[in-house]
Amino acid sequence: MAVTGSIDEVRDWILRRHPERQTIDAEENLIQTRLVDSLTFVELVYVVESTTGVEIDFDNIDIQNFQTLATIEKAFFITA
Amino acid sequence: MVPFGRVHDLVSDKAMLARVLSPEEIRLFHSTDEPDIPGIAGRLAAKEAVFKLFHVPDQTLPWRGIEILTADGGWPVVRLTGRAAELARLAAVGHIAVSITHDASCAMAVAFTAPNPDHRSAHGSDRQH
Secondary structure, three states: OOOOOOHHHHHHHHHHHOOOOOOOOOOOOOOOOOOOOHHHHHHHHHHHHHHHOOOOOHHHOOHHHHOOHHHHHHHHHOOO | OEEHHHHHHHHOOHHHHHHHOOHHHHHHHOOOOOOOHHHHHHHHHHHHHHHHHOOOOOOOOOHHHEEEEEOOOOOEEEEEOHHHHHHHHHOOOOEEEEEEEEOOOEEEEEEEEEOOOOOOOOOOOOOOO
16 A cells, blocks of 8 residues: 655654754654653654554554654555 | 643544543543643643553553543542553552642643552452453
């Protein structure tokens, strides 16, 4: 299934919430650096869903997929 | 702690709100025309405080499984279901009490485990499977 958006849209969404930051490295841990907290995480999942057009089972999320922009891209943006 | 501003973002999108509040909690907050921003913020802060009692790394917060309801007397009560109940059992967390407070622009909450007042079971309190 073709994915509609790109990981850059997720990066931009996070940067809009953190005006103190200009960039986010693809391997930067979003949770440990507090770019994403537990409440933002709910919204982040929502952004990934609307960007990719893929519905995510919110109750069975593998948090490892959301550690970095690279893991998000690999899990949701790169189709086999 | 949850700033009210964060809640304004959430309540503007019903689908998003339904991911952090259970249907019963949503009913609690829609008895008035306007969503109860401080009340929702307090609930979210309490859910996070309860989740932190479980001491689990690499788990997402089971928002809807940690329900913060209201006792007849008006104080908040915790009901755990599903994954939240399982995480509490694994952490040997028994009865949970929460306290919520509000300031001008945010809500804060604290959660603590206490000896089960009813002595029902070593792990039972308000948990439902």
